[in-house]
Amino acid sequence: MDILQRYKAMTNQHCLDCLIFLHETHTHFSVFCALEHVHFDPPIPEEQIADFGSFVLFVLAGYTFESLKIARDPLHISFEAGLGDNFETTVRIALEGVVQIIVKDRNDSNVVLFNRCDPHSMFVDSTAEALQSSKDAILSDPRNQETIATLQREP
Template sequence: MLDNIIEDRDFAALMQKSVEGLIIYLFEKDEHFGILCKIENITFEPPLPREIASEFRAMTLFFLAGYTFETANIIGENLIFEAGFGSDNFGSIVTVPLHSIVQIIVDETPLLINLSNYKKEIEKVKVAETLGVENSMASFLSNPENSKFLKK
């Protein structure tokens, strides 16, 4: 039952809207916050050096304060901010899809927990599309009359 909810597209959209609304609220209140997010969906421009990128875990916490907070913005369906990484403070623009944010945290307390499983929904669509193409081709090839359309 729970899987039916967290994997539902409408639930994912509702959670994304909640994430966006809370971040906008925190921006308006000038309140620094942290985001715990799925690192696999995040992009860095320029890309981080391998020694820095390899330190990230599957779920990574970014704290938006100071300069990072000042540069943060929501553009489309992404939270974008500039941050420095590593001992050399390597600068990169970080793009975090809102659906990848699992928690929003203020003063070590989660204000929002996003339980939606958006990626799984995307994978289901891709698998269904792949199966559809394979089934369509199998149907086409099963008819002997269609052999005239095949290259020899």
């Protein structure tokens, strides 16, 4: 498992742990998520989806919180949500789509309990980097360059 896969698995586990903790302690929260990882059943009108943009914030309190289900296979959460006048839908969010989990503190300020970031901006695929470093070291020696040139000329 490479570093990016390990980081994704670790982040998903942390997200799952936060959600389970909040659910078990009956703490209301909000999830900020990437719309591409959200599924609505029944589907909501296209014009309402267009209003969301790329990200959407759901506040889980009251009935929405009580209807929360956390699933492990595949990793996702689902809950009932009222969207607009007399329109109820089941919202399903893949865990990898959860960008932030936000709770309110005692002063009613938002506190980010969980924040997902792009691992590509922090980690380099060490395997590819090591191979390139090794290749650069071999090619930097003039004797190796001569040997490679000789091998390329031979039929």
